Amino acid sequence: MHALIVTSHPESKSLTNSIALKIGEGLSQSGSHTFEIADLAAEGFDPRFSQADIASHKRRAKTPPDVAAEQARIDRADSLVLVFPVYWWSMPGLLKGWIDRVFSNGWAYDDNFEGKLSKKLGHLQIHLVGIGGADARTYEKHGYDIAMERQIDHGIFDYCGARVISSTRLLEADSRDPLQHFNTARNIGASLFDKHMQVKPTVAA
Structure with a gap:
């Protein structure tokens, strides 16, 4: 099986990008799975939702070429990992x-603008790895963990039918030994396609 690991940090040697690599290492250790890392910052992806994107959303024009290329990368993957x-x-x-831009109308979902919605990404597994400076108590005290789950897991991916299999927060990133997070990242990669991963755990590591 194949995973697309997506990062967007501007520093090539950031903790974020290092964790993405460790996830890939863990995945490749199985010997039977492959992965690709999409470094949006290094690749210069334009995140601005333009008039061309609006025209595509309203079915008045074709999908912009750069968006179509990203959709093709996801189509080749069994799992999408956002770090x-x-x-x-x-x-x-x-x-x-x-x-x-990429999770667009007609590809991620079908909206006929008459109240009928069809979810199109039911085949796609999603794994979320958020790296934060605060501790777990801060997230729980202010409800940030629940807010992020509702906004990202439900608000984005459930809308398209994609299944969020795991949602992991690697916290205290500025104060904790990064080796702890690297080990967690390898374990995430190693278990990415485990058949027993049928529910979505939320881990604050």
Whole structure:
């Protein structure tokens, strides 16, 4: 099986990108699975939702070529893994813009603008890995963990029918030994296609 691991951090040697690589290492250790890393910052993906995107959304024009290329990458994958630093209790603008443009009407879902919605990504497994500086108590105290789940897991992926299999938060990133997070990342990769992963655990590591 094949996984697409997506990052959007501007620094190539960031903790975020390092964790993405460790997930890939864990996945490849099985010997039977493959992965691709999509580094949106390094690739220069344009996250701005343009007039061309609006025209495509309203079925007045074809999908922009750069968006179609990203959709093709996802179509080749069995699992989509998003690895991102938590900015303002959500994902960075570049990654959100990628979702805004790529998870488009006609590909991720069908909306006929008459109240009927068809979800088209029921075959796709989603794994979320958020990297935050705060601790688990802060997330729980203010409800940030629930807010992120409702916004991202339900608001984005459930709308398209994609299944969020795992949602992991690697916390205290500025103060904790990164080796702990690297080990967790390898374990995520190693278990990515385990058949027993039928429910969505939320892990604050």
